[in-house]
Amino acid sequence: MPLPVGSQSILSGALGDEVLFGRLRDGDSAAGDELVRRYYEPLLRYLQRLTGSQAGEELLQQTWMSVLEHAAKFDPNLSGGGFKSWLFRIATNKANDFWRSRGRDMHAREGLRLVTQNESPAADQRMEGSEQQEKLKWAIMQLPESQRQVVMLRYYSELKFGEIAKILGCPLNTALGRAHKAMIKLKQLME
Amino acid sequence: MLESLENNEAILLMYLAGELPAIDRQEVDQMLAADAGLRGELDRLRASLAAVEQGLAFLDHVESLPSADIAVRRIGRAMRQQQVLLATQASRNRQSAGHRLVLPFWAYPGIAAAAVLVAFLIWVSNYNPHVHNSDNYATTVPSVPGAYDTGQTPDTNPSIAPNPGSDERANLAEDLQNSFGPSTESDDNRMFALRDDPKIAVGSEISE
Numbered sequence: 001m002p003l004p005v006g007s008q009s010i011l012s013g014a015l016g017d018e019v020l021f022g023r024l025r026d027g028d029s030a031a032g033d034e035l036v037r038r039y040y041e042p043l044l045r046y047l048q049r050l051t052g053s054q055a056g057e058e059l060l061q062q063t064w065m066s067v068l069e070h071a072a073k074f075d076p077n078l079s080g081g082g083f084k085s086w087l088f089r090i091a092t093n094k095a096n097d098f099w100r101s102r103g104r105d106m107h108a109r110e111g112l113r114l115v116t117q118n119e120s121p122a123a124d125q126r127m128e129g130s131e132q133q134e135k136l137k138w139a140i141m142q143l144p145e146s147q148r149q150v151v152m153l154r155y156y157s158e159l160k161f162g163e164i165a166k167i168l169g170c171p172l173n174t175a176l177g178r179a180h181k182a183m184i185k186l187k188q189l190m191e
Numbered sequence: 192m193l194e195s196l197e198n199n200e201a202i203l204l205m206y207l208a209g210e211l212p213a214i215d216r217q218e219v220d221q222m223l224a225a226d227a228g229l230r231g232e233l234d235r236l237r238a239s240l241a242a243v244e245q246g247l248a249f250l251d252h253v254e255s256l257p258s259a260d261i262a263v264r265r266i267g268r269a270m271r272q273q274q275v276l277l278a279t280q281a282s283r284n285r286q287s288a289g290h291r292l293v294l295p296f297w298a299y300p301g302i303a304a305a306a307v308l309v310a311f312l313i314w315v316s317n318y319n320p321h322v323h324n325s326d327n328y329a330t331t332v333p334s335v336p337g338a339y340d341t342g343q344t345p346d347t348n349p350s351i352a353p354n355p356g357s358d359e360r361a362n363l364a365e366d367l368q369n370s371f372g373p374s375t376e377s378d379d380n381r382m383f384a385l386r387d388d389p390k391i392a393v394g395s396e397i398s399e
Contacts, residue, residue, distance in 0.1 A: 029267060029271050032267060032270050033263055036266050036270075037259060037263045040256075040259045040262055044262075045251055045256075057257065057262070060266070064266050065270070065273055068270055068273045068274060068277065130253070132249070133250060133253050133254070136246045136247075136249065151243065155243070160210050161210060173196060176196070176201040176205065179204060180201070180204055182243075183236070183243050184235075184239050186242070186243050187242045190242055190246055
């Protein structure tokens, strides 16, 4: 006897991403809600760290719209890493589109201004949170976009480096090289 | 897998991430046991990784996110609207496809061949080698319909070439005969009709 739609959410936590996505593709909106909830924090944090802006929520919604739009193209057998890998690939593309639309040079100028100051952001630039918080955010934005993507993708998606390399469209050694440089540089900037 | 990793940094990163196969991991363990420099590099990488993870965890802790429930409801609503839109578009695409005549792939060359055949048959049915004229003796229908019905003559309209006289027409018939061989009776009749038809000026041109 099938359960009412609302009660399925109790069991959704036990269902895999691919099962939920299959139901979403078949029109089960509750399955979609569960997927959104499951990936809400890691996906939003990832987008915020990538873009360094408040556009994370908008990009998050765009990501899920794109998931629906391209639902027919997803094949768990072909997509290494499964649904999560595919989801973060879409999110990464949305972040790249955001960069293109906002202009990389604008951010480069902002980064250059902070670098030439050779110090962490001044006290009058604190918005909320501690100085350490601002310093960390500043350090993250000092990374080249390619390095930032690898580190953030690794931390928030917990995907393997091989899957990350596929998402970013680069060889495994390239992804590992970027991650290595990024971590060394971040540690230096954070100190 | 170790062979595919191009330097120690890549190997150590995969080692720290726990993504090396068991046999490769054992090999790296042996390398580390034998190389103090490599062990130092591993320690630095481990410290960097820990610092990054600690920093991001701190940021995530102090930076609050909007309520997940509200976000899920908002995104869920947008997704449902999107699903309806996509379903409507798919339905429209199916309807338009149903109204379109879809022919099998082999029909198109067949249609093209049939068109060529019909054109050829029309050309063959209209082709009469005895009517064909050389450039010098073009039998032209006036490009201006009814030009000869207007009463215009070369004297009144210089653009109209003078009609060749009867002698010239006879010469024309002879030349045609020489060009295309002896004419048949029907050819003769047709030629005489042309010769005597005042509306047709042999060799004349109407300038446009």
